[in-house]
Amino acid sequence: MSPRKEYFDEPLVKVDLLKARFPRTCPVCGAPATDVVRMKIAKTGKQALRRTWDYPYTPYIRRRQESSQLEMKVLVIQVCEDHAHPDDGTDRYQSLCFIVDGLLMAFVIFSFLFIGDRIARSQPLPLWPFVYMGLFGLALMATKIAFSPNELEKAVSIVGLGPGAKDILLAFKRLDYRDLFLKENQMTAELVTWIMRADD
Numbered sequence: 001m002s003p004r005k006e007y008f009d010e011p012l013v014k015v016d017l018l019k020a021r022f023p024r025t026c027p028v029c030g031a032p033a034t035d036v037v038r039m040k041i042a043k044t045g046k047q048a049l050r051r052t053w054d055y056p057y058t059p060y061i062r063r064r065q066e067s068s069q070l071e072m073k074v075l076v077i078q079v080c081e082d083h084a085h086p087d088d089g090t091d092r093y094q095s096l097c098f099i100v101d102g103l104l105m106a107f108v109i110f111s112f113l114f115i116g117d118r119i120a121r122s123q124p125l126p127l128w129p130f131v132y133m134g135l136f137g138l139a140l141m142a143t144k145i146a147f148s149p150n151e152l153e154k155a156v157s158i159v160g161l162g163p164g165a166k167d168i169l170l171a172f173k174r175l176d177y178r179d180l181f182l183k184e185n186q187m188t189a190e191l192v193t194w195i196m197r198a199d200d
Helices: 090-120 128-146 151-155 175-184
Strands: 003-016 035-043 071-079 156-161 167-172 189-198
Touching: 003 175, 035 151, 035 156, 071 156, 090 128, 151 156, 167 175, 175 189
Parallel strands: none
Antiparallel strands: 003 167, 003 189, 035 071, 156 167
């Protein structure tokens, strides 16, 4: 598979993963930083765990991740007090979404079986199966919202890992913060407008 160029609307920042230093400014609101948040990055020797992080020249191959091969990297991001705990309260909400989705899925499967039986018997269809389907759709939308990126992940997005996971591609929501980051990492960071990505 031949590699292809992929261009970005806004330039990304390529920086040495081990030497990346974040400014003493909150990337979310721009206030002076008073705390730190550790953003974990899991990787193996050749492939990024997430498909969206996989921008090297080799095609993405899904593999089982062995615990002995797993290596953790951490980005230490300085934030203000208001954004020091971006995931507070989301764990219970996400767990509740899993439980509700599972229950409603069971009801939806039963509803399909019930509808098939009523059609086979040429009997009128009641309303309740469609109510369960509608509730299941709403639950899936709520689950998508629950697992959407938090404010910090939107402000500092991990776009990809370079070959060997030595470099990382970051996208910043605030351009002023991106400029501060480049200034803080003058020797190890650069703007990138395109990358080479292998066709899937």
